[in-house]
Amino acid sequence: MNNFEGWNLFPALFCFGDMDITVTIIDREGIEHSLLAPTDMNMNVMELCRSYDLPVKGECGGMAMCATCQCYLESDTELPEQSDAELDMLDQAFFVKANSRLGCQIHITEEIDGIVLRLAPEMD
Ligand code: FES
Numbered sequence: 001m002n003n004f005e006g007w008n009l010f011p012a013l014f015c016f017g018d019m020d021i022t023v024t025i026i027d028r029e030g031i032e033h034s035l036l037a038p039t040d041m042n043m044n045v046m047e048l049c050r051s052y053d054l055p056v057k058g059e060c061g062g063m064a065m066c067a068t069c070q071c072y073l074e075s076d077t078e079l080p081e082q083s084d085a086e087l088d089m090l091d092q093a094f095f096v097k098a099n100s101r102l103g104c105q106i107h108i109t110e111e112i113d114g115i116v117l118r119l120a121p122e123m124d
Pocket of ligand 1: 061089
């Protein structure tokens with residue numbers, strides 16, 4: 001599946017236009033979701049996933065303190081260097097791989113257009 005989704009969820013919130021990029025999220029069942037993401041709303045990937053009702057908890061609200069937004073970078077998209085806070089959190093998280101990132105620390109910008117991320121398994 002590779003369809004744009006979520007049009008019925010937040011029609012008033014997102015005014016899609018020239019500032020939008022595509023973010024592909026592969027969920028825990030292996031299904032690809034191509035999401036339109038606005039670059040002018042100061043959002044991050046965790047918030048984007050939640051706005052499309054994808055199963056990302058984001059328990060700490062994006063403070064790099066819970067790792068419930070962990071995902072794996074599967075494209076060759078260049079991301080800014082990880083902060084110490086992100087590295088510290090991933091140090092304590094489960095299912096961490098070399099390409100692990102915290103979704104809440106990936107900001108929706110033009111530079112990440114086309115990024116592909118796979119959701120990490122849920123922690124109990
Ligand atoms: S939402 Fe808690 S670390 Fe990302």
